[in-house]
Structure formats: structure tokens, C-alpha cells
Amino acid sequence: MDTTLQEFADKIGHAAASGTPLRLRGGGSKDWYGQDVQGTVLDTTAYRGITDYEPTELVISARCGTPLAEIESHLAEHGQMLAFEPPHFGPSATIGGTVAAGLSGPRRQAAGAVRDFVLGAVLLDGRGELLHFGGKVMKNVAGYDVSRLLAGSLGVFGLIAEVSLKVLPKPVAECTVRQPMTQDEALRRLNEWGGQPLPVSASSWHDGVLTVRLSGARSAVDAACLRIGGDALAQADADAWWGALREHDAAFFAEAAQGLWRLSLPSAAPALALPGTQLVEWGGAQRWLRTDADAATVRMAAMEAGGHATLFRGGAREAGVFQPLAPAVLALHRRLKTTFDPAGVINRGRMYKDF
Secondary structure, eight states: OOHHHHHHHHHHHHHHHHTOOEEEESSOTTTTSSSOOOSEEEEOTTSOOEEEEEGGGTEEEEETTSBHHHHHHHHHTTTEEOTTOOOOSSTTOBHHHHHHHTOOOTTHHHHOOGGGGEEEEEEEOTTSOEEEEEOSSTTOOOSOOHHHHTTTSTTTTOEEEEEEEEOEEOOSEEEEEEEEOOHHHHHHHHHHHHTTTOOEEEEEEETTEEEEEEEESHHHHHHHHHHHOSEEOOHHHHHHHHHHHHTTOSHHHHOOSSEEEEEEOOTTOOOOOOSSEEEEEGGGTEEEEEEOOOHHHHHHHHHHTTOEEEEEESSOOTTOSSOOOOHHHHHHHHHHHHHHOTTOOBTTTSSSTTO
16 A cells, blocks of 8 residues: 555544544635534645546546546646536645535536536545555446546545546637626526437526537537527637636625525526525536525425435534435435445545434
């Protein structure tokens, strides 16, 4: 075992033996996400570096402390990208934290989520034991896919020491168009376009304006832009908008006085009659809500629409950040947590207060 990994394993083993909680931390760019975490910080940034990358294979492997910006820069040199367009939320973001948080950016609408690109992972569990899951090739799907289970787990099952991710070529051409319309009309249009062979790679609606990005071959993008209509944005302006949306630098996200909710809904769900302001992404499947409404009101509206709600930032967190689990699902989570972290010392309370 690598010296740095052995140090991590020793610290985890000692914590398990003494029952002392450990708080896993990479760059700290997402410290605010989830419940208030307990324990002594275990800094993972020392374990860094790209361990394997072959552009022709469309796979990259890297250690958990590797800066996300470094990986993206390396891929860009070869005309490739992390297609789920992960948010950084700060210059210190690492690939381990990216997978653990499981957050995707605007391109998730077309490309898929973080877990869809995880091919394999190396995990230091709550006993300090090194476990290998998955592989480095896209055909490796045998058995229970624990590596993808780790995406979005917030590190509650152990330290994600290394990951292998599928990457994709950058699109040859892109065009972003913008046009005014109501939220109801935007949702109707987005669902219509979603059922047609249009290269829509991102969308957003806010404050009466729908913005759509199209990506792919030049001829397909040009034809789709004409079909959808609207005013085309200059490439620099388009890049600035999608970047601001991904990193929550857009003005909508700057209002700190209200809680920011992330609603995951069926794309065809109608506009929700909730107090506050909304921003729609992913063809209607992700909706951001700034509101003073209580958790019960927001979650009931989301459930009635066929989805769920997460308190992303701010607000009253006493009712829990994540949607409460059904008893059977909660029992499954508990069994998984006990299997990987018997002493319950890794990121205790980060996802749900009681484990």
C-alpha cells in the first residue's frame, strides 16, 4: 500500500478502535453541503495525481486529492472533457470530493450524472481496509456496482481513494439561443424538444427567459438553432452564462437571505405554486427554489409532483437537508453503512443525522 494511503488507513483504524468520528476533507469547496459533519478532519489532498490516462480509451484514473481543475485541463489538451460538467464551487475542488458529492452541471441534461461515468473506485472503508470496485473499461459491469454507489454518498461509506471515470470528446460546435417566455411555456417547449432529435445539451429558465444550448456537429447545431429560434448569444457570453449557472455565480444564487432548495422532478411536472423565485434546469427535471417556506411545504409540493427536495444551502436545517427516506430504504442505507463502516466513524451525520 502507498505510504500516504497507509497513513490514512492507520488513522481510520485508530478512529474505529476508539470510536472517534473522522471528517473526510479534500479541498473543502463543498464543506457546506449536507448536514453538519462531526469529527477530526482527515485531509486527503496529499494523495493526488493522475494515475492512468489513455485518450483513445476515453478513461482517466486519478487519486482523490487531485485538483478537479488539473484533470479538466489535462483532458482539454486532448479535446476531451468530464461530460457531466461538474461544479467546482471554488478553486480547491478535488476529484474525490466531486464524486463523493455527486453533483452535475448543466450538461447533465444530455450526458448523464456523475454516477453514469464512474467505472471503478478504490475505497478505504471504516476498518482501514483497501477495497477495489469496478474497473477501467466501460464493459466492466459484472456484479453489484459499488463504485457507482459511492457517487453522491458524501463519503459516508469510507474514503474514496481513487476513481476511474469515462470521459468524452468535446463537441465540435455549440450554439446558445435565448428567448422570452413564461415558465409554463418553457416547460412545454423543453419537453417537446426533448422528444425530438435535437442536440440540446443544456437549458435554463429564469425570470421569463429561456436559454438553450445545442452541441454536436456543426450542421446539426445550425439546423437546430434555426428550428428552436431565439437570439443567439456570442460564444463568450454563452460560456459565461453556463459557467455562472454551473458554479452558482448567477445572480439568482447570490440571494443569501432565503433557503436554496434543489427540486428533482419529472421534467413534465407543471410549474410548482410555491412562494419565492425559481430557476429551471435540465429540461425541467431540476428546479432551484429560493424561498422562506418551511421544509414540510416544499417537500410536500415536490412529492405531489412526483419528485423530492433537498435543502441545498441556507435555510432551517433542523428538518434535515435531504428528503427523509422511506423505512425500507432507510434500513438498506443503515445496512450498507454498517457493512462498510461498522464503528460509524466516517463522516458521521453528513447525509442523515442518525448515521
